[in-house]
Amino acid sequence: MTKPSSNRKKATSAVSNNLKATASSAEDTFDPENPATATITVTAAEVEELSETEQRDRLHLERRVERAFFEAGKALAELRDRRLYRSTHSTFEEYCKDRFGFERRHPYRLIEAAGVVDNLIKMCPNWTQNEIEDDPATVHSDQVQILPTSEGQVRPMTKLEPQEQQEVWLTAVELAGGKVPTGRIVKDVVQRIMERTQVLNTYQIGEVCQIFTKDNPELRGKGGCWAIVSAVNEFSCTITMWDGEYTVRIDHLKQLNYLESECQQMQQISDRISRLRDSGKLEAPAEAVLKCLGELKRPYLTEFEGELLSFIEQKCQVED
Structure with a gap:
């Protein structure tokens, strides 16, 4: 068996001396054979009050x-x-x-x-x-x-x-x-x-509206995009956008006052975008195109935009 070092003996001796000192400061209530019964009086440190200037x-x-x-x-x-x-x-x-x-x-x-x-x-x-x-x-x-x-x-x-x-x-x-x-x-x-103080919800299903993000984190990056109203609630609407469906308060929406025929045209564009999105075949460049179409400020596609959308549908094997 390895012999304990002399340093270990000194450390043990020092601990013993400390325990004796503690017993003395604890008003002789320390029992060396049963240390758990020791009672030690601790004097609380005085907290210094702040001066008026402090x-x-x-x-x-x-x-x-x-x-x-x-x-x-x-x-x-x-x-x-x-x-x-x-x-x-x-x-x-x-x-x-x-x-x-x-x-x-x-x-x-x-x-x-x-x-x-x-x-x-x-x-x-x-x-x-x-x-x-x-x-x-x-x-x-x-x-x-x-x-x-x-x-x-x-x-x-x-x-x-x-x-x-x-x-x-x-x-x-x-x-x-x-x-x-x-x-x-x-x-x-x-x-x-x-x-x-909410005003009456006057939106109608199929109506085209514009998005205001305000304090809604779900709408971050979608300010100014158009959407189709798919459900009307008391103080909110469910809307369909280029990247999905959301339920938002009406103060996040602005009516675009499109004609009924224009709303129908936008509904058709929305349906085509939704089918592409749900196909699961979109690549990043195609998604970028759909995002651009989702930010249109007019109720129709230009000839080039229509051809581009048709090309993506063809590549994704999604029928118009």
């Missing part, structure tokens, strides 16, 4: 964190409105992508969110935006209004009227127990208000 600094820094997206939106709006990007970029979108790495829609979301926050600030009579920026020490904890801390919390409200925005936010804060509500809570409250 409390003000903390509040000021917290407000800066909360207002980061708001300040970004305000700055982007000024950069856009004054065209301060013009010396290096031809468009605002290109500038935001190169300078900040923002995708095309993101800067506009921040600008819209800043507008909503501006409106929410008006609800609090105790202080104004300038009071917070110029002298944060004047804002007391019982005066601080609960405001959004991220763009995602504001996004569902951007299409509402100012009074509705305020109503939604106050309700969402209440549902969140007096704390900053999540974007999901805000979205649920917005949905309730929209259903309460």
Whole structure:
């Protein structure tokens, strides 16, 4: 058997000494033969209170964190409105992508969110935006209004009227127990208000309409596409597009007011595209053609478009 090293003996000895010391500090309640019965008194560390200056600094820094997206939106709006990007970029979108790495829609979301926050600030009579920026020490904890801390919390409200925005936010804060509500809570409250004020669904089966994506992630990339109404519900429609069928709220649709004959022509095009899509034989170039046809801004195909669609049908062995 290998003989234990001297270092191991020293370590064991050190542990024994520590246990003895612990027994002494535990008011002689440590039993070496039954360590599990030891009672050790632990003195709680005293928590240092913040000074009045530190409390003000903390509040000021917290407000800066909360207002980061708001300040970004305000700055982007000024950069856009004054065209301060013009010396290096031809468009605002290109500038935001190169300078900040923002995708095309993101800067506009921040600008819209800043507008909503501006409106929410008006609800609090105790202080104004300038009071917070110029002298944060004047804002007391019982005066601080609960405001959004991220763009995602504001996004569902951007299409509402100012009074509705305020109503939604106050309700969402209440549902969140007096704390900053999540974007999901805000979205649920917005949905309730929209259903309460929803106009009568006047769409008809077979009607051609145009898509507005708004806040529906399923419709991302389909803004401006046309669709055929296949079912009419109380506050929504089921529509058929070039890439499938969707059920969307009527505020995501716009009536194109086509003539009945034009609607029938578009229905025929839609049926041909649907048969191709369901064939399972489409390759990527053919899908790209169908997507282009799904973005038509007129109720007919040109001669070339008709020939191209017929060619794809022939290759996929799908009859017109």
